[in-house]
Ligand code: GLV
């Protein structure tokens with residue numbers, strides 16, 4: 001059987017696939033275009049793709065033999081899962097293995113923007129540091145403040161736990177269902193989005209991107225936040241209206257933002273990169289060597305299971321099995 005891998009991933013995963021299948025890997029050091037994917041997928045039984053590859057009905061229809069799509073990510077909003085299910089194609093992702101790395105990155109952004117780490121680093125490198133000063137690069141307190149987590153799933157809970165246990169923070173959250181374990185473990189409290197935005201000193205977005213969460217944070221919501229509050233997004237860019245965010249950051253509606261994801265990735269809304277009160281990273285939430293290796297193995301094992309007639313461990317559309 002034949003597999004398409006749309007971009008080189010850690011060898012540990014590729015090796016598992018190569019031992020069993022004929023594997024075609026994108027030879028370029030760039031993402032494949034949609035046309036290239038459509039062309040390469042024609043005779044493939046399995047696809048290992050990236051969160052930046054739009055796996056639309058058009059792409060799926062180009063692959064009559066396709067049986068499994070493994071997304072090298074936990075979020076799978078790039079895949080038309082409904083069409084895949086209708087065509088009897090299993091869709092898999094990489095939950096769990098990237099939870100702690102992504103929560104670490106959310107915290108790195110939170111601390112970096114609040115304590116002005118990047119700005120201060122640039123200042124020192126530019127030779128502007130001329131001695132300790134009482135009013136230099138004053139930031140926001142973190143310890144003991146209030147953290148609001150939007151989307152208290154695996155990653156949101158890991159972000160919240162760091163805040164509660166490491167930084168003595170009060171934790172508010174929104175989620176589709178209550179999280180009694182987080183409430184018991186570290187006193188997290190489920191509130192409305194409005195209450196979370198009004199009360200939190202730090203707002204961390206950790207929900208998945210769905211039609212319901214698209215633009216969940218727009219001009220109106222940003223105005224509900226404290227002027228001294230920070231917004232951290234390590235989930236998906238389109239949860240935030242990026243244009244409204246740039247305005248809010250310019251006008252001092254909120255104090256700052258730490259962003260790992262963007263509305264029209266990799267493009268940035270004009271003005272965003274010119275702001276001092278943002279810290280921007282390049283969608284690196286899961287980007288540790290250990291985590292990326294685990295993700296590669298997870299995807300490979302699920303493709304193997306699917307093509308050998310077993311149930312993949314991380315199947316996002318289990319209803320496909322009864323079709
Ligand atoms: C990264 O954004 C992922 O969804 O794994």
Ligand code: GLV
Nearest residue numbers: 131132133134135
């Ligand atoms: C700062 O360096 C202090 O000693 O307070």
